[in-house]
Amino acid sequence: MSFDRLPPLAAMRAFDALCRLKDFSIAAHDLNVTEAAIHHQLRVLERFVGKRLVDRGGPGSSKTTFDLTPAGKQAAVWVTTGFHQLRKGIDAARLDGQPIVIGVPVSFGFCWLSPRLRALQEAFPSQQFELKAYYGGDPEGRLPDCDVRVVYGVGRAIDEDIALLMRLEAFPVCSTELIGGGTNLSYNDIKTIDLLRDRTPDMERSLPDWRPWFGRHGQNPDQFRYGAVASNTFLNIEAARRGQGIAMAFGVLVADDLAQGVLTRISDSVYDVHCSYWIAVARSAPAQAHAVAHWFLSQAAAH
Incomplete structure (x- = not known):
């Protein structure tokens, strides 16, 4: 097993959008994907972590907003910070000079x-x-x-x-x-x-x-x-x-x-x-x- 293995980028990107925008529907619009795709990528990330990251509400809930679980809050700090630094790095490379x-x-x-x-x-x-x-x-x-x-x-x-x-x-x-x-x-x-x-x-x-x-x-x-x-x-x-x-x-x-x-x-x-x-x-x-x-x-x- 590789100790530096990371979850799929698409899953982390979906989680980053959820953390920033606090809404499944808005996150889907931000990434130009369906809301179902956001849910799928979140499940991929949760399987990788082995814990629930988002409290989606009770069965049959139609709410698009949500709360992060304790594990989700901990993961959010690292994921959102990492994507922020990535964006800054890409901006610096793209706009150098x-x-x-x-x-x-x-x-x-x-x-x-x-x-x-x-x-x-x-x-x-x-x-x-x-x-x-x-x-x-x-x-x-x-x-x-x-x-x-x-x-x-x-x-x-x-x-x-x-x-x-x-x-x-x-x-x-x-x-x-x-x-x-x-x-x-x-x-x-x-x-x-x-x-x-x-x-x-x-x-x-x-x-x-x-x-x-x-x-x-x-x-x-x-x-x-x-x-x-x-x-x-x-x-x-x-x-x-x-x-x-x-x-x-x-x-x-x-x-x-x-x-x-x-x-x-x-x-x-x-x-x-x-x-x-x-x-x-x-x-x-x-x-x-x-x-x-x-x-x-x-x-x-x-x-």
Whole structure:
């Protein structure tokens, strides 16, 4: 008898799917086999072990869910860990030298990600990255060819695992030099400065707008000076940095500039935004992509 003999791979694979998904029917769908095949492979594994691994319920039970027996729980630790390591190894071999593709909205890429690129590379020193900047929120569709992407929207995605990255609020900011370091400008002061406007494609309806902001504060929007309309949030923020006017900006995109004193917040009032930034990982992405998504989440939490 060989002491290193292993049970059939198909039986262990079926048991791994059962342990991960906790349901015979879902496990069968995951492996693209029939539910009867899952039951058969489980019986093969139980005969090999010599013990029941799954409590299937009483005779005639039609439940597809189940509980693991004590022996099953012990086996599950080793089998699921082994398959997880196998997947990681195959991913590493298949994707060796291939970059993880990260998709970000243009303004998020310029204002938030680019200052953190060194930190990203230091966190994953052997991993190559390819960055793709795109316009629009695209909250319900997957950006092609991206492993990880930042989504502006309401948290819906197709063929992706998605998690909240940052909640958003907006407020007016301008160059510190433009106003001599002052804060909480009066409305008469604001009337003397151009107001920068944003009409980013596919995001227009959810973006903060000057007219409703003034209306909420009992001001006549027509009494103020409006500058050029930009098709990109980053253009407005950059113009504000250079003293060209006041921008209504997402706080997360100007946080670094505020901390460094480049920009100044000129009002305590905020504009609530109904959309947020989300981090999404394609279900077909390599395992390392999930670690990259967790890096984004940790960076967002720290700031």
